[in-house]
Amino acid sequence: MRSGDIPFKFDLTDLLARARRQVGGRIGDVTLNLPFISIAVSPKDRERTVAREVVLRLRDRRVLSAWECCDGCIERALTSLMEIRKIIVDKEVELAELQDGPLFLLLDAMAAGIRQFMTFEELLKRDEDAPPHLCFGEFNRPPDVRQAYFDGLEILRGHLSRCLGQIALIAGMPMPTDGIVENYQGPWQLEAYQAPPQLPEPSED
Template sequence: MKDSIEPIADHSASVSLPPAVEYCLSMRTGAIPFQFDLNDLLAKARRQFAGRVGDVSFNLPFVSFSVSPKDHEKQIARELVIRLRDRRVLSAWECCDDCIDNALASLREIRQTLVEKQVELSGAQDGPLYLLIDAMLLGIRQFMTYEEVLRRSPQAPPHPRFDKYCLPEHRQGYFDGLELLRGHLSRCLGQISAIAGMETPKEGLIANYQGPWDKQAYLPG
């Protein structure tokens, strides 16, 4: 029998929100301040999984595959979903400098958890779960680099990865970038739940960040 986990609910439409929360929501512009670069990872996925036939389908931006996860992968995938789905940084509203610092610290903790799970998967590095964790780590790493670029002095030399974008001021750029990352991580977790065999939304585990992959958020291959 498959495990069943309900997505995190969004009750904002049915309640009167405090002014501070309304302000935080107003900071969400829907802008795409940068694009994730998953091209090397997607090329690796095509090499590893193209032509395979399996009982589980999973997808990433621009590609989809069928695989047959091992029991060890399913167990670790289930642990990841249970551990990460309620992390506040993946769904909370914040708009103060302390909240930004706390969110960045929480993302570092998530990154550490993901690395630990990859160590547990050292014997299955060619499997789908290892690849999906890699996709999450890449997203976090690129967001953190972007956030560091936002804080740089205007006199700093151009950054080869991000200076082609028109960078906003730090706080607004941070919010827009975090929204982008949340969508990426939510959809990755949805795919991990498919590997785990859990009855959860596969197009995003977090209610506010569901739906098909937003291909505009990714560099085309």
């Protein structure tokens, strides 16, 4: 059961600033929509090829659409997320020479979402007497810890689905660009993201 709560917020401040510096301000044939900003890009052939591979490998992952009902489901979801993270890292290694490109940026956004969810997941296992976390501050355990997992996974799925939609756009695949997972489509859920401060002006290079 989903409560609709947002138990934590993604922080993409550094990534969005990087997007403005690296690819913002350029004339491109593809417009990518990220939380709070849009950027025009011209993907290289190598990026389009890898983007197709990423979408094909991840679009049917059960963790992106399954609804958990018990602790066993949660454990399987966490294992699957680690597998997705490995795929992302492997693809970033393939793109080592294109780290300033749009696909690497979107893969980083996916990796950041998973990493921040895992930090949140660690908080759920913290002792109640542990000191406040540097980023998340005070953390009061909800009456049902599983509900917190469910709600956290829910916003992570939306984040990953919309990232994959933008990757499908780079790939030129005929798929919904606002999210490739049916139940996680539509505009970015901005309330699930920390609003960035004033972003740097686009690079003129």
